[in-house]
Amino acid sequence: MKNESENNSSLSLEEIFEQRIANDEKIEPKDWMPEKYRKTHIRQISQHAHSEIVGMLPEGNWITRAPSLRRKVALLAKVQDEAGHGLYLYSACETLGVSREELYEQLHSGKAKYSSIFNYPTITWADMGAIGWLVDGAAIINQVPLCNTSYGPYARAMVRVCKEESFHQRQGFEIMLTLCKGTEVQKQMAQDALNRWWWPALMMLGPTDDVSVHTEQSMKWKLKRKTNDELRQQFIDQTVPQADILGLTIPDPDLKWNEKTGHYDFGEINWDEFWQVVKGHGPCNKERMDARVGAWERGTWVRDAAMAYAEKQQNRKENAAKAV
Amino acid sequence: MKTNLYNYILELGDNCLIAGQRLGELCGHGPSLETDIACTNISLDLFGQTRSYFQYAADVKGDNATEDSIAFLRYEQQYKNVLLVEQPNRDFAYTVARQYLFDVFHLLLLEKLQFSQDMTLSAIAKKSIKEVSYHVRFSGDWIKRLGDGTDESHEKMQAAINDLWTYTNELFEVTEAAKSLIDDGIAIDAATLKESYYEKVSALLEEATLTIPESKYFQKGGKSGVHTEHLGYLLADMQYMQRAYPNMTW
Secondary structure, three states, X not given: OOOHHHHHHOOOHHHHHHHHHHOOOOEOOOOOOOHHHHHHHHHHHHHHHHHHHHOHHHHHOOOOOOOOHHHHHHHHHHXXXXXXXXXXXXXXXXXXXXXXXXXXXXXXXXXXXXXXXXXXXXXXXXXXXXXXXXXXXXXHHHHHHHHHOOEHHHHHHHHHHHHHHHHHHHHHHHHHHHHHOOOHHHXXXXXXXHHHHHHHHHHOOOOOOOOOOOHHHXXXXXXXXXXXXXXXHHHXXXXXXXXXXXXXXXXXXXXXXXXXXXXXXXXXXOHHHHHHHHHHHOOOHHHHHHHHHHHHHHOHHHXXXXXXXXXXXHHHHHHHHHHO | OOHHHHHHHHHHHHHHHHHHXXXXXXXXXXXXXXXXXXXXXXXXXXXXXXXXXXXXXXXXXXXXXXXXXXXXXXXXXXXXXXXXXXXXXXXXXXXXXXXXXXXXXXXXXXXXXXXXXXXXXXXXXXXXXXXXXXXXXXXXHHHHHHHOOOHHHHHHHHHHHHHHHOOOHHHHOOOHHHHHHHOOOOOOOHHHHHHHHHHHHHHHHHHOOOOOOOOOOOOOOHHHOOOOOHHHHHHHHHHHXXXXXXXXXX
16 A cells, blocks of 8 residues: 555645545645635635625615614614625635735726625615624535635635524514514515515525535535535524514415425515526626725825825835944 | 702713714714724714713603603704714815814813712713814824825815814803803813914824914804704604604613
């Protein structure tokens, strides 16, 4: 039998890489990686970062109108967490040799995507509850497995992201619970929010397995541990009992418990709507992009000023050092 | 009810409430992710302080008052914030200038309020000082960056300072409520902060290569409930839920 180093020397870089992934070793920024691995990770991590940033907008929409000081403070803290998640994820992405400016450019030009869910409008206060409960809930299902993904910087960012997301989800459920225990008007507001967010939340788990183009490769690299359909089923199975606790009705006449499978059966997702939103024609795609691009363009003079100031300070320091 | 104490607490709390509300509008719309985080962070601090003041005000008022009835159910003339903090976010220079001109005052005030004979006010001040020291550093640094940045940013920063300067003098106005509490060591005589305020602000503006406005004409009225036209819109937005769905728990 060959010893391990001899064994390795006969392997290609690619084979060593695959072996490390199979052994659950983390890949770090300076390690060799296939170009496709690098590109896939840039795509996924940056989409994730963009989603956090665009996701600030639908919730930010209710900061000035939050109905109590306690809720206002919690919402501000949540949105701030999301901005923080965006920062870690951009940093993780930068370790793959792409700059934050390039990533912004991809978002602003429409080349890079962000989660389709943030193209839906937040119409009432109950939407803050539904987003926390359903959207963060679906996000957690997607993201928890990423805490063990093969790329080290992404996995480490996700540990912190997931902790905060579970906290947000509980907060969202609590908003729903308060509404459902409240007046008839409040309960109706909660039901209406569930009606509008249920299907979009299911769509967050991605297209069905038979059409998902990245699944196979992502499973191999441990970017994914379960398929989209498996994750969706897990989300539904865990969320239906929560809706029961709230006393709300899930807007799906085909939803019912299946004794045989031990899962809930559910109705057909409207994939035409999903693709319409993904392709940029959802209810708020244009507003969301206008807001991001607008903020970036209006902020140009501010960023330029910060750069100019930093340069002046640097020059002053150098001149002072020369004078000594 | 101790009316003067109640009114004085509102005077302190309303500045935090309205300044926090203005910063909250910016979420997701700032020039960079870092400034977005900082502005929501400051907004969050200010709302935290608001809650402390209003919980105390609710105790003093009795009558089933809560922090939320005090925050959301007063009429425009009953808000006692200074005119400065209700000024809109016209651009990032205005936001930073409004914040800095308020933060310097806020910190000077809290540094005295922490020794108030009123133990609750003293405790709130002690907790808030840490936060407000951070706010002054953030807004002061941005005044320098924008003032001493590019020609364009210099011009914008100067315009914002010039426009907002007219609201600075009101900070030092002493209300009847405050007057009645100063001798007992409960309220702070804001007039005594004036000199060090203008010294500090002038020094920083100079460092930022900005000109200290010469205007001797000032606006006031906020502390007695006579506000600018901006406040009505801000309140319509802020109070919407409590007005549209009264007497509910959220």
